[in-house]
Amino acid sequence: MAFFDIPTQALLGQLLLGLVNGSFYALLSLGLAIIFGLLHVINFAHGALYMMGAFAAWIGLEYFGFSYWLMLLLAPLLVGVVGVIIERTMLRWLYKLDYLYGLLLTFGITLVVEGAFRLVYGVSGQPYPVPTLLQGATDVGFMILPNYRAWIVVVSISTCLVTWFLVEKTKLGSYLRAATENPNLVETFGINVPLMVTLTYGFGVALAAFTGVLAAPVIQVSPLMGSHLIVTVFAVVVIGGMGSIMGAIVTGLGLGVIEGFARFLYPELSSTVIFILMAIVLLMRPAGLFGKDH
Known part of the structure; x- marks a missing residue:
């Protein structure tokens, strides 16, 4: 069936695959937005910590036989502890300084972490199997959708909404926001x-690691997987509004779908459409779509 000579099935398929990519963008952007919104740190190490989460899952399976489901819980905890160490030993001294210092520090951390993993594992990717429970695919009418990709969309959106509720609608979240404005x-x-x-x-770091575990069965686990994604995720955060949690969620999902639409219309445009949109948004609304003008 066609609509204005456009193959509808192919279009819907690309939009759905775009939603899968958007789920990764939303989860990673969410962690960045929390860290910047509450701590005012531009965490460039987010991509490296995302990669660490994926490698934690791969190492857990390869060397210890730990299942995907166990590592989905354990990897964020382990990488979250790494984040705690980074904050306690390095970042805490930079909060009263310009944002640039935090950016430079986390960029340096990225280089060290990626260099260490490249030294040990090289740059070739390591395969990670889809868990047995999520193998196979489902016919959704316009395409055969792998069950694992459907799982990614469901768990990503659920995690984003729960996190938004905790930060924006609970007493704990109000304490967090108040602590950044008036800690005394x-x-x-x-x-x-x-x-x-x-x-x-x-x-915030644990969210990045959680996303890394989700990504491991979809893309090969590689020391460079974070650096390939982090620039796009930063663009998502800028478009949504630096520090805006709902902005990160909505923009991440929406831009993934737009990227899928662009891939259908003109594949060469799909890798740059997010940055074109970022330029347009910054010209019209420098604070971002959901950001607050100061």
């Missing part, structure tokens, strides 16, 4: 603000 006042209520800040960074 929050401390008068007996709340350990430095610990809260540390755990917030660790949580």
Whole structure:
């Protein structure tokens, strides 16, 4: 069936695959938005920590026989601990300085982490199998959708919405936001603000690692997988509005779908459409679609 001579099935298939990519963008952007919105740190190491999550899953399976489901819980915890160490030993000294210092530090961390993994594992990718429970595919009418990709969309959107609710609609989230605006006042209520800040960074990092585990069966696990994605994710965060959690979610999913549409119309455009949109948005609304003008 065609609509205005456009093969509808191919279009819907590309849009759905774009939604899968958008799910990765949304989850990674969510972690970045939390870290910047609450800690005012431009965490360039996010891609490297995403890669660490994927490698944690691969190492767990390859050397210890740990299942995908176990590593989906364990990898974010392990990488989250790495994030806590980074925050406690390095980042905490930069909060009162210009954003550029945090960007440079996390960029340096990225180089060190990626260099270490390239030294040990090289640059070739390591395959990670799809878990047995999610193997196979489902006929959705216009395409045969692999069950694992459907799982990615469902779990990503669910995680994003739960995180948004925790940060924006609960007492814990209000404490987090208040601690970034007036830490001295929050401390008068007996709340350990430095610990809260540390755990917030660790949580943002854990989201990156969680996304890495989700990505492992889809793309080969490689030391360069984070650097290939992080620039696009930063573009998503800028378009949505730096620090806007809902902006990161909606923009990540939406841009994935737009990327899929561009791939259908003109494949060469798909790799640059996000950056074209970023330029347009910054010209019309510098704070981003969901950002607050100061």
